[in-house]
Amino acid sequence: MDDKKIRDNDAYDDLLKSFSSSRKNEKPDDEVRNHGEIYFSVNSPRNTTARQTTHVRAANAQKKAVPQKKRAENIVAVNNKKTESGTKPNKRPSAKRRKRKAKNSFQGLLIALVIVAISVLSAFLLKTTVMNCINDILAINASTTEYRVILEKDMEVDDVIDVLSEKNLINSKAFCLLFAEIRDLGVDTDRDGFERAIIYPAGTYHLSASMGLEGMLLEIRTNGVESNTVKLTFPEGYNVVQIAQKLDENGVCSAYDFYAAMNDEALFERYEFLSSVTDKQLRYRVLEGYLYPDTYEFYIGEAASSVVERFLENFESKWTETYASRAQELGYTVDEILTVASILEKEAFDAEQMTVIASVIYNRLESSSFPYINCDSTGKYIENFRESLEAEGNYAEYMKVYDTYQQTGLPIGAIGCPGADAIYSALYPETTDYYYFLHDSEGKIYLASDAAEHQANMQYLN
Secondary structure, three states: OOHHHHHHHHHHHHHHHHHHHHOOOOOOOOEEEEOOEEEEOOOOHHHHHHHHHHHHHHHHHHHHHHHHHHHHHHHHHHHHHHHHHOOOOOOOOOHHHHHHHHHHHHHHHHHHHHHHHHHHHHHHHHHHHHHHHHHHHHOOOOOOOOEEEEEOOOEOHHHHHHHHHHOOOOOOHHHHHHHHHHOOOOEEEOOOOOEEEOOEOOEEEEEOHHHHHHHHHHHHHOOOOOOOEEEEEOOOOOOHHHHHHHHHHOOOOOHHHHHHHHOOHHHHHHOHHHHHOOOHHHOOOOOOOOOOOOEEEEEOOOOHHHHHHHHHHHHHHHOOHHHHHHHHHHOOOHHHHHHHHHHHHHHOOOHHHHHHHHHHHHHHHOOOOOOEOOOHHHHHHHHOOHHHHHHHOOHHHHHHHHOOOOOOEOOOOOOOOOOHHHHHHHHOOOOOOOOEEEEOOOOOEEEEOOHHHHHHHHHHHO
């Protein structure tokens, strides 16, 4: 390095030292020192360019602030709109999402309706149950119809309540059992202070729901057996009209109520042996043949439905499984067997003739040569009621389906109520080749295998 440059540098260093010493304790305006860093003031000549740059950046920031502000405002507006509507703005939900939302709404509505329906039904059932329980005890507006109740043996209160429930004289067996326990209707205290079960004696009683539970139990306990009753005997072969008239004449029930009770459809559901009864509307009396002939003891003023049930229950006890199997073996229904038996009651002079006459009827039924069984008793059955039937305008219609000179095969139904001998003979006929029979004035029977032989018998008797 040459001497000139060295001198110049030394001069420059001296200048700096003098400047620094003159302002040793003053803080320059154009710079700020901070931990060894120097920040130039905006008024500093050395920061002119920086100051200019700062103004330019500020201007640009101001220009950008406007759209940014608008964008912020838009964002706030969108957010507000989203908050209010709950959905994104300017974007419609997809079809799948709308469908799901509608389905959820429908399901919610359906659930609400189900809940309401269940609540209403529960309230109704509760009210009905409560009223039934109250009626069992207080008998409010209960039926006054009396029913015949039979206790087969001595019973305690629980067993008696079971019987009353079966007869539909009480509505709620469980409530009645509870009431009987609370009221001590099943126990009594003897003189020594010991409790003993109350025994309700076996017997036949006539009770109505209007008595209330305590009233019915009191009636049984005080032994109201068969008070004001009447015994009636119905011979074999009696028809329904004759039975109804006898019941009416003896004050058991009216004939009108008796006929109405026989038409109750519930009977045909309750008793299986009635299942083969068809074309009920075409029959003169629908239960003809099923009211078993016997001696019965009825209560005066007994319900007609109870009377009908007693006849049918008696028949049910007589129509055994053996009889049912035998009817199937012959290929005939219960109704057809009873129809044959009812004809035997009218056509046979005595029980001995029944089996052979039954063979004649079956021979004709099973032969294509004899479409008609030609039994006079079938037409006479309707003839007995000719006056009333003509007044009603249906005499000819009934004759057409009952008279076996017009009706092929068996009549539409029985023509009376057969007894034990006739039913047995219809089930176990003799095996013969007879197709004709007739009687003389003394009841002697004449049988024939063909028309010529039958004609000869007729000439002989004439």
